[in-house]
Structure formats: C-alpha cells, structure tokens
Amino acid sequence: MKKYQELIQFIIENIGGKSNISGVTHCMTRLRFTLNDAEQVDEQSLLNHSEIITAQYSGGQYQVVIGTHVADVYEEIMEELGSTKTTLEESEETGKKGLINRFIEIITKVITPTLGILIAASLVLGIQSILTIANLTAPDRGESLILNALGNALFTFFPIILGYTSAKAFKSDGFIGMMIGATLVFPSLLTDLTSGEPLYTLFNHTIFATPVFKTFFGLPIIFPENGYTSTVIPIILAMFFISKVEKRLTQVIPKVLRFTLVPLITLLIGIPATILLFGPLANFASSIISAAISFLYGASPIITGFVVGLFYQPLVLLGLHWPVIALGINNLATQGFDQLMPMIYTVPFAQMAVVFAVYLRTKNKKEKSICISAIISTVFCIIEPAMYGVTLPVKKRFFISCLASAIGGVIIAAFNVPNYASTIGLFGIGGFINPANADYSGFIIAVIATVATLAVGFVLGYFTYNDNKKAKEIEKTDTVIAEKKLA
Structure with missing residues (x-):
C-alpha cells in the first residue's frame, strides 16, 4: 500500500x-x-x-x-x-481562466521547478558574504572565487534554465527552450551587438531610450546594455510565441521530416523574434515597472515598504505572489541588487512570531503539534503551513502577522536596504551583505527589522490570544466563506 x-x-x-x-x-x-x-x-x-x-x-x-x-x-x-x-x-x-489567472499559472509553472537550486545558489552567496565579513576569505582568494562562480552560475545563465521550464509550461520542446536561452546569453553576443558608434538612438529622451548599433536586414536590433544574462521575462514571452510556432510546424510538416525541420525552422523563426521583439518588449515593460516603483519609492519609501509588507501574505493566500517574486529576481539579475524582495523578507518571521505565541498559549495538543511544524517551515520561508494551519483560521492572528511584516518592511525600506542574493528565510540574511566590499550595514538593518517584526508579532499574538473554541469555529467558517468569495 x-x-x-x-x-x-x-x-x-x-x-x-x-x-x-x-x-x-x-x-x-x-x-x-x-x-x-x-x-x-x-x-x-x-x-x-x-x-x-x-x-x-x-x-x-x-x-x-x-x-x-x-x-x-x-x-x-x-x-x-x-x-x-x-x-x-x-x-x-x-x-x-482569464489573462491574470493564466499569467499567474504560467509564472508558477516556470519558477517553481527552479526554487530548490535558486535557494541553494542564493545561500552559497550568503555563505560567501559571511566568510568575507568574518575575514575567513577574501574576494581574490580561490575559495571565494569558486563560491562566487557557484552562487552566480544560476543567475548568469538563468535564461537557459527558464527556457527549459518555460518550454515545459507551454508544452514545447525543452531543448529548443534551452537553445533560445543559450543564444540570449551567448558570451560574444552582447559585445558584438553593442560595440562601436551607435547608428542612431530610438526613443531618445525617454525612459525607453536605446542606442542601435546593428540591424537585422534593416530592422533595428534593440539590445540592452547589460544583455540578457540573468533575465526572467524575455525568455518566458519568447517561449509562449515559440511554442505556438513549434506546434503549428508539427502539424504541417510530414512526420518523416519533423525530427530535423521542426527544431531548425522553430529556431530560425524564434531566435530573431526573441531578439527583435520579445526581448525589447520585456525590457520596455521592465522600464515602466522600475520607473513606477522608483517613483513610489522616491515619493515615500516608508509607504512602499508598508504596502508591500502588508499585502504580500494575502497575495500568497490567493496564489498571486509569484509575479512579485519574478520581478524581484529580475531586478537582482539585471541590477546585481534588489530593493523589492527585502520588503517581504520579514514575512516568515511575522508568521513565526504569531505561531510561537499561539504555541505558548494554547492547551490543545493538536494545535501545539501544528505550531511546531509550522515554525520549522517558516525558518526556511515556507509560510503556508503557519498561515493556513494557525493564523488564517483566526482572522485577528492573520492581520497581526500582516501588520508585523509591514513594520519590518517599513524599517528596511526607510533605510534603503537592498539584498545582493535572492536569499530567504533565517539562513538567507547573509544576502544583505555586499559581496563586493563586505559592507554589512544592510545586514544590521535587516536584523533590526527582523527583531522588530518578531517582537510585534509575538506581543500582539500573545496578548490577544483567545482560547474560546466557539469563537474559533465561527472564525473558521467566516474564513472559508471569505476565501470562496475571493476565489
């Protein structure tokens, strides 16, 4: 059995x-x-x-x-x-399903298979930073160079990996997806397409301004100055289109010729389309989003941190959090740092604090058991067991965890703290140390924000605890009804 x-x-x-x-x-x-x-x-x-x-x-x-x-x-x-x-x-x-639901589903299918190695690679960079700050290594030493290569390999060649997962999400050939991704990050492509004097500049004096150095049969090649290494969105857009091309070719090409002609023609159509159209579209979208976030952040980092910290858990509840993660990863990959993901760094600690308060107050053995496993999960930034098993059934607890994480987000945003690796959970705090110069000021702020989040979550969770079973059952019923309405 x-x-x-x-x-x-x-x-x-x-x-x-x-x-x-x-x-x-x-x-x-x-x-x-x-x-x-x-x-x-x-x-x-x-x-x-x-x-x-x-x-x-x-x-x-x-x-x-x-x-x-x-x-x-x-x-x-x-x-x-x-x-x-x-x-x-x-x-x-x-x-x-609707455009938004479909988008969320695709992001989930594409990103989820990479989470294990993504977290592992990020933690390697965190370990490297900790070793550097402890003077156990230096940036030019062999062990640091190897750890740096190991930690950054995934991010550098991310389009290749996402080419495979995107292809699978769109029911396409994974090896074609990897070829598209590999072409985007081909070592000499960036230099070849962005060197010399530009022929002209498209969209000059706007946020989309792009110098054009080369053309493709007369069509301008809009290639980003940092290339496509580490990017997320371009390969996903490209594979959506390419999967349609491949499917159509499979239908019209005789079986005896498919083995060679389908991948050949798909690549000949797909790669120019990716570089000429989908890559630039993704870059323009990224420019708009970055400008919007920069505007909001420039207007008030505190409000930005509060909003992001407060609403991230409800997004997880509805399964709508993947676009936020994708944007954070994309920022990290293209800029070398990210200021969005740090705003949600304290989310698991908010859940941890409230759950620990419930563990101390409850007399129910089953609830205590759930609390223990939930706390262990939050250490590794997996908040669903804590959220669904302990905090969400009593809406007051869930609101407290949202408020506590928002306070942490405010502290991190107020001090303009970036992270340098997509590290999450307790052991991911090393990602706030700058590996280039071992600057640990962001690390200290992250610790302060985490402590503040833990304190607020625990104190409010502990002193507002109510063991009235009847009230809890009413809360559970209300939550189910609310979830149905939201869905």
Missing part, C-alpha cells in the same frame, strides 16, 4: 473523482487541480480532513494545501490518475 493512498483517494473523491480532473501540478505546499467542473467539489469535507491544511479555488485552479511533503503526494497521485493526466494539453477551459 502506498504511503499516502488513503489521503489521495479522499482528495480525488471529494474533488469530483478522476473524471473531473483534467490536470494536476504542485508548488511547495499545494496540489493544484485543473477541474472540468468546480461545482462537484465537496469543499467542506476537504477542509475537515486532518491532513489537509486548507482548500480553495484560486488562480483558475482548485488548490489543496497539504504541506511540504506535497512532492511525494504528487508522485503517488500521478500514478493513481494514470499517465494521460500528466500529458493533457491545456484545454478549452484555459481560455476561460
């Missing part, structure tokens, strides 16, 4: 059976079902199951949150459903 067989059968039964499932994916804590008919779901039964943290319809999918063992459950559920469920094309239902 499989380890999770009973849980899997229960979930399948209560979301309408196998025939109601058209596809399944997962992220760090959630199973994400694409259903034929959402009305068949018995949500109350799912919510009442002891091994299910919560269940809700969001982002065009039905999400069942079960915890960090989700990958193991996913493997077993795929075997239970059969291989046909893993290879289903995006059906006509996809068009009914």
Whole structure:
C-alpha cells in the first residue's frame, strides 16, 4: 500500500473523482487541480480532513494545501490518475481562466521547478558574504572565487534554465527552450551587438531610450546594455510565441521530416523574434515597472515598504505572489541588487512570531503539534503551513502577522536596504551583505527589522490570544466563506 493512498483517494473523491480532473501540478505546499467542473467539489469535507491544511479555488485552479511533503503526494497521485493526466494539453477551459489567472499559472509553472537550486545558489552567496565579513576569505582568494562562480552560475545563465521550464509550461520542446536561452546569453553576443558608434538612438529622451548599433536586414536590433544574462521575462514571452510556432510546424510538416525541420525552422523563426521583439518588449515593460516603483519609492519609501509588507501574505493566500517574486529576481539579475524582495523578507518571521505565541498559549495538543511544524517551515520561508494551519483560521492572528511584516518592511525600506542574493528565510540574511566590499550595514538593518517584526508579532499574538473554541469555529467558517468569495 502506498504511503499516502488513503489521503489521495479522499482528495480525488471529494474533488469530483478522476473524471473531473483534467490536470494536476504542485508548488511547495499545494496540489493544484485543473477541474472540468468546480461545482462537484465537496469543499467542506476537504477542509475537515486532518491532513489537509486548507482548500480553495484560486488562480483558475482548485488548490489543496497539504504541506511540504506535497512532492511525494504528487508522485503517488500521478500514478493513481494514470499517465494521460500528466500529458493533457491545456484545454478549452484555459481560455476561460482569464489573462491574470493564466499569467499567474504560467509564472508558477516556470519558477517553481527552479526554487530548490535558486535557494541553494542564493545561500552559497550568503555563505560567501559571511566568510568575507568574518575575514575567513577574501574576494581574490580561490575559495571565494569558486563560491562566487557557484552562487552566480544560476543567475548568469538563468535564461537557459527558464527556457527549459518555460518550454515545459507551454508544452514545447525543452531543448529548443534551452537553445533560445543559450543564444540570449551567448558570451560574444552582447559585445558584438553593442560595440562601436551607435547608428542612431530610438526613443531618445525617454525612459525607453536605446542606442542601435546593428540591424537585422534593416530592422533595428534593440539590445540592452547589460544583455540578457540573468533575465526572467524575455525568455518566458519568447517561449509562449515559440511554442505556438513549434506546434503549428508539427502539424504541417510530414512526420518523416519533423525530427530535423521542426527544431531548425522553430529556431530560425524564434531566435530573431526573441531578439527583435520579445526581448525589447520585456525590457520596455521592465522600464515602466522600475520607473513606477522608483517613483513610489522616491515619493515615500516608508509607504512602499508598508504596502508591500502588508499585502504580500494575502497575495500568497490567493496564489498571486509569484509575479512579485519574478520581478524581484529580475531586478537582482539585471541590477546585481534588489530593493523589492527585502520588503517581504520579514514575512516568515511575522508568521513565526504569531505561531510561537499561539504555541505558548494554547492547551490543545493538536494545535501545539501544528505550531511546531509550522515554525520549522517558516525558518526556511515556507509560510503556508503557519498561515493556513494557525493564523488564517483566526482572522485577528492573520492581520497581526500582516501588520508585523509591514513594520519590518517599513524599517528596511526607510533605510534603503537592498539584498545582493535572492536569499530567504533565517539562513538567507547573509544576502544583505555586499559581496563586493563586505559592507554589512544592510545586514544590521535587516536584523533590526527582523527583531522588530518578531517582537510585534509575538506581543500582539500573545496578548490577544483567545482560547474560546466557539469563537474559533465561527472564525473558521467566516474564513472559508471569505476565501470562496475571493476565489
């Protein structure tokens, strides 16, 4: 008997059976079902199951949150459903999800597979910074050079990795995606396309101003001065288009010629389109977003930090947080630092503080057990177990955690603190140390912001705790109703 067989059968039964499932994916804590008919779901039964943290319809999918063992459950559920469920094309239902839901779903599919190595690479850079500040190494020493290469390799060649994950998200050939990404970061391409005297400047005196050094059969090549190494959005846009081209070519080219001609023609169409159109579009969008954030940040860093810190957890609740993460990663990759992600750095500590307060106050053994596992998860910046298992069922707790993280965001934003690696969780604080000069002023501010967040979350969580079971049940019911309305 499989380890999770009973849980899997229960979930399948209560979301309408196998025939109601058209596809399944997962992220760090959630199973994400694409259903034929959402009305068949018995949500109350799912919510009442002891091994299910919560269940809700969001982002065009039905999400069942079960915890960090989700990958193991996913493997077993795929075997239970059969291989046909893993290879289903995006059906006509996809068009009914809406542009925003579709965008969120794609970002999730593209970024989620990279999270493990992304966190690992970021932590390597954090370790390098800590070793440097402790005078255990120096930037020009062999161990530091190797750690720097290891930590930055992922970010430098990110388009290659995202080319593969994007291709898979769009049901395309992963190797074509990797080729597109590799072309974008080809070592000599940046120099070849941006050297010498510019022929002219497009969009001069605007935020989109770009010098043109080369043309492609007369068409201007708008190539960013830093190239496409480490970028996120261009390869995703490109692979959306290229997947359509590849699919069409597969339909019209005879089977005997597909093996060679489909990748050849796809690349010949896709790479110029990427460099001439999708890359510049992504850069223009990035310029607009960066200008907007810079404007808001310039107007009031404190308001920016408060808003970002306050609303990030509700975005996680609705599964809408991936675009924020993608933007932060893109900033880090293109600039070498990021000021957006630091504003949400204290989010897991806010959850940790409130959950710890509940752990000390509650007399319920089951709730204490949930608190322990939730606290461990927050150490590694996985907040869903804490949020769904402890804070969200009592709305007051959830608001306290949002407020505490907002205070941390305000402190970090007020001192203009960037991070230099996409480090998250307790062990990611080394990312606030500048590896170029070992400046640790941002590190100190991050520590202060974290302590302030922990203090506010714990004090408010501890002294507002109410063990009235009846009140808690009312809160739980209200939360479920609210989630349904939001979904």
